[in-house]
Amino acid sequence: MKMVGIVIASHGQFAEGIQQSGSMIFGEQQDVKAVTLKPSEGPDDFRAHVQEAVASLSDPEDVLFLVDLWGGTPFNQINNLLTDHKDKWAIVTGLNLPMLIEAYGARMGETTAQEIASHILEVAKDGVKVKPEELAPKEPASATSPAQAQPVATNGTVGKPGDMDYVLTRIDSRLLHGQVATAWTKSVSPNRIIVVSDAVAKDDLRKNLIQQAAPIGVKAHVVPVDHMIELAKDKEHFGGQRVLLLFENPEDVLRAVEGGVPLKTINVGSMAHSVGKVQPNKVLAFDQTDVDTFKKLKEKGLQFDVRKVPGDGGENMDNILKKAESELQAQKA
Known part of the structure; x- marks a missing residue:
């Protein structure tokens, strides 16, 4: 089954580390490459690493880039390459583990890099939490009226006859x-x-x-x-x-x-x-x-x-x- 290729990009070894973490949770993945910007390298070096990683994927035309920081060198170099692939490639910044895991799961279906990019945004945001919970900003009240809400049984399960x-x-x-x-x-x-x-x-x-x-x-x-x-x-x-x-x-x-x-x-x-x-x-x-x-x-x-x-x-x-x-x-x- 064809899968969207994923390139994980970061300053330093963050990309390699989070790829390893993702493999521990989701299992080893095909068509996933980690590209890092080393302290001794410049933008051109990183760009060459990205091009090499993309060329090694099964489908270099449909690629999702998960990048650590908007505006940093990894993002800027990938963004420059994106110009020739606007219809297929996608970049998501703010790399975190929930984002990566959700991307792995999403590409198991028939989908594209751009569809996955849109899908994983909420998961990535929800992966940022705080303890104690009261430190988190209050969420706005739901606009759904009681009349619109689905009836729920007293045990928290939607009431409906039938079997599980x-x-x-x-x-x-x-x-x-x-x-x-x-x-x-x-x-x-x-x-x-x-x-x-x-x-x-x-x-x-x-x-x-x-x-x-x-x-x-x-x-x-x-x-x-x-x-x-x-x-x-x-x-x-x-x-x-x-x-x-x-x-x-x-x-x-x-x-x-x-x-x-x-x-x-x-x-x-x-x-x-x-x-x-x-x-x-x-x-x-x-x-x-x-x-x-x-x-x-x-x-x-x-x-x-x-x-x-x-x-x-x-x-x-x-x-x-x-x-x-x-x-x-x-x-x-």
């Missing part, structure tokens, strides 16, 4: 973190993220952090397993909700399925290592209970999608479980 649409169910011991809040949210487009965990539901600090980590336009909730079972049975208030479920472990998933949550496929993303567990691949660690639980889930007809991020190739869960079981047996010997 489970767009992704993921096992991830880190729960809601960068890869989920960006890559997976962009891939499956939920309007609700529900963390299902008895332990986290009792921890006000973790609940608060999860709610703050939710991406723009998506609400995050934390509920115990039994409460999730009840929500799944509610046919009055959750119809049409596109829900991304996050579990810490397979045991909670099994409880939910046995309680009636209608799940079909489980994305297995990350299971942290601890004492007594074996690690058959880089991101998954199992004890015997975990292995047995996955077998029970398979017996109930569930499918497994073993991937950290959407762009990864899937791994075979049966092979992973066999390797884990073999390592567990060797551990006992």
Whole structure:
């Protein structure tokens, strides 16, 4: 699939550093180049680096430039090159990590550099926040009248009969973190993220952090397993909700399925290592209970999608479980 090329440009090594950060969150990306202006270089040197980077892209005619500072040398040199590509190229300044991650997600669809540039502006601005919150300037009151507002149930969910649409169910011991809040949210487009965990539901600090980590336009909730079972049975208030479920472990998933949550496929993303567990691949660690639980889930007809991020190739869960079981047996010997 064709993707818009991205050139990240900055004074010093900022561009290289933020590219590395983006890869940690979203995975390695093709057609992304970092270009830096070194202290020993001048404008002509930087311009030559940019031209080299653009020439190396799959489609040099459709390029998005993410630049650190409006009016600085990197911007000025790229802006000079833009003259011959006004219909295709685009520059966005004020480079930050939310901007880069949103650009990565946006280019996964059929789109252009200029469309992405327009799309990522609000995300980049919203990435600038302050703590304590009262230091932030007051937002103007919404112009939407009560009569225009969509009716909302008392639990904060738009009331509508029907079933939830489970767009992704993921096992991830880190729960809601960068890869989920960006890559997976962009891939499956939920309007609700529900963390299902008895332990986290009792921890006000973790609940608060999860709610703050939710991406723009998506609400995050934390509920115990039994409460999730009840929500799944509610046919009055959750119809049409596109829900991304996050579990810490397979045991909670099994409880939910046995309680009636209608799940079909489980994305297995990350299971942290601890004492007594074996690690058959880089991101998954199992004890015997975990292995047995996955077998029970398979017996109930569930499918497994073993991937950290959407762009990864899937791994075979049966092979992973066999390797884990073999390592567990060797551990006992």
